[in-house]
Amino acid sequence: xxxxxxxxxxxxxxxxxxxxxxxxxxxxxxxxxxxxxxxxxxxxxxxxxxxxxxxxxxxxxxxxxxxxxxxxxxxxxxxxxxxxxxxxxxxxxxxxxxxxxxxxxxxxxxxxxxxxxxxxxxxxxxxxxxxxxxx
Numbered sequence: 597x598x599x600x601x602x603x604x605x606x607x608x609x610x611x612x613x614x615x616x617x618x619x620x621x622x623x624x625x626x627x628x629x630x631x632x633x634x635x636x637x638x639x640x641x642x643x644x645x646x647x648x649x650x651x652x653x654x655x656x657x658x659x660x661x662x663x664x665x666x667x668x669x670x671x672x673x674x675x676x677x678x679x680x681x682x683x684x685x686x687x688x689x690x691x692x693x694x695x696x697x698x699x700x701x702x703x704x705x706x707x708x709x710x711x712x713x714x715x716x717x718x719x720x721x722x723x724x725x726x727x728x729x730x731x
Contacts, residue, residue, distance in 0.1 A: 617702055619664050623657035626671050626709075629697035630660075633689045635681035637717035640674040659714075669704045676715045687711040 627639055639659030661672040671694055677683055691709040698706050 617664075617704075619662050620657055622662045622664055622669055622671075622698060622702060622704070623660040625697050625701055626662065626673065626694045627657055627660045629693045630673050630675060630690050633686060633693050635678050635686035636690065637676045637678045640676050640712075640714035664704065667705060668707045669698060669702075670708045670710075671698070671706065672710045672712065674712045674714050676717050677713055679716050679718045683713055687713070 630636060631639060641658045659674040661674075663670045673690060673694065675690065677686060690711050694709045695706040698704060
């Protein structure tokens with residue numbers, strides 16, 4: 597068995613074989629569930645040169661580290677939050693969303709979801725209307 601795959605035994609009476617779920621699939625499920633939470637600006641690919649690189653929806657497994665066993669999974673998420681949100685509340689919602697998504701889609705028991713806040717995304721200057729000093 598490849599190190600990047602897990603085996604989940606089929607639970608029905610007749611033996612149809614095994615189901616293999618790659619770690620990358622679990623990471624994508626976790627990344628998608630995390631980015632759908634209100635208050636999350638994006639996933640962080642890590643800190644390179646002191647700057648957190650924000651990644652878009654194209655690569656959902658970036659910013660996600662999973663450790664998968666035969667029956668359990670642990671997840672580490674590296675996220676960038678939107679400015680103005682209450683970080684502990686958003687982090688709790690991320691944990692709940694990721695745990696529910698992985699358990700529902702794979703049948704694995706999620707033992708921990710660690711949220712690492714790597715940065716804050718501020719609203720861009722283009723979105724703000726420029727205030728004039730004189731009218």
